[in-house]
Amino acid sequence: MGFFSRLFGKIKNAGREEETYGDWENTEYEELEGFDDPDVRSVYILEALERMEEASIRTDRNKDEYDAVTSLLVDMEEIDSMDVEKRLKVTELAGDIERLEKARRDLVYESGLMEEERIEELERMGDKIPEGISRMREAEDYRKLVLRDLKRLDSERAATRYREKEDRIILENSRGIALICVAAMSVCIGILILLRFKFEMDVRWGYLIISAMGAITLTGLFVRHMDAARDLKRLRKLENRLIVLQNTVKIRYVNNTKLLSYMYMKYSVESSEELAQDWETYNSEIGARIKDRKLSAELTDAYRLLMQTLDAAGIRDTDVWTRQTGALLDPREMVEVRHSLIARRQKLREQLEYNKEVAENEGKRIKEMAAAFPEYSDEIAEMVKRYRGHNEH
DSSP states (O other): OHHHHHHHHHHHHHHHHHHHHSOTTOOOOOOOSOTTSHHHHHHHHHHHHHHHHHHHHHHHHHHHHHHHHHHHHHHHHHHHTSOHHHHHHHHHHHHHHHHHHHHHHHHHHHSOOSOHHHHHHHHHHTTHHHHHHHHHHHHHHHHHHHHHHHHHHHHHHHHHHHHHHHHHHHHHHHHHHHHHHHHHHHHHHHHHHHHHHHSOOOOHHHHHHHHHHHHHHHHHHHHHHHHHHHHHHHHHHHHHHHHHHHHHHHHHHHHHHHHHHHHHHHHTOSSHHHHHHHHHHHHHHHHHHHHHHHHHHHHHHHHHHHHHHHHHTTOSOHHHHTSOHHHHHOHHHHHHHHHHHHHHHHHHHHHHHHHHHHHHHHHHHHHHHHHHOGGGHHHHHHHHHHHHHHHHO
16 A cells, blocks of 8 residues: 555656646746836846847747748759759759769778878888888898798707717717726736736737737727717817807897887888888878869869759759758658758747747737836836847947
């Protein structure tokens, strides 16, 4: 019950609010009491004069608009009554305007892809940009080659250091094996001497075998040692050459990097591809602007020809029809425009009648008050005269 009570209570309150405040368009104003008071008289008369002036201003504005709408309707009748040849000419010119305006609208989507500041920057550099793109690409390609050479030199140096390490291991191992071999031969010879003098054994073949094996082993170790030493020396020379080459390539890389950094800064880009894309966009933008200027000139000529043709046919407001070409091309749109203008004229007529009624009512009220209070009629006339004189100045 509480919910329905609140609901119906709101509905009743809403109805009372509409009843109290809904009659705002009523032009009958409440009469002021105490007209004998000078302040009350001044407020009453001045407010009436202000309402008369506002109604007059609005009437003038609406009258101009009403005349313009009426003129358009008359022009539409004139257009409909044109002979076939003139009507075809008007239709052709309207079609040209529609086509040119559509072409200009399409250009909007093709242009505006680059900021004006960037366009001005590229425009200042002008024809130097293609050469800059070429030089930048050459420098970027050269940097790739230099980087490839640096990586290859690093790989060769790593391989050289690895081989040097192996040669050093061979040298160390050959010296160690040689010492072991000499020690083993010494032990064997000692044993043979002991066998010869202690046990009076014939050990000549033992000497020969030990000597031969020792000679062969030491000779092999010596040859391997010398080969490793020569290879190590060669590898050190090779590494020195690689270091020199690498330093030279590094200098080239640094110079190339500085050159590219300068070119990137000069053209405000980060790569040649970005500059090439900017140059393509710039040319597209400039082409679109040139095309737009051409279309604008053609459109101006089309406007002028249409206005001349309509003027020759007795149309008064020719400029309006340059913006209503759709109605000139499509009879259905012309009908819609006519209905819209008729509706607008009806609204304007209602406003004119309303403001005329307001001005007349306010003038009548002032006269009625002067007649009802003859003792204040001179004062009222003076207030009206002073108000009108002030507004004229």
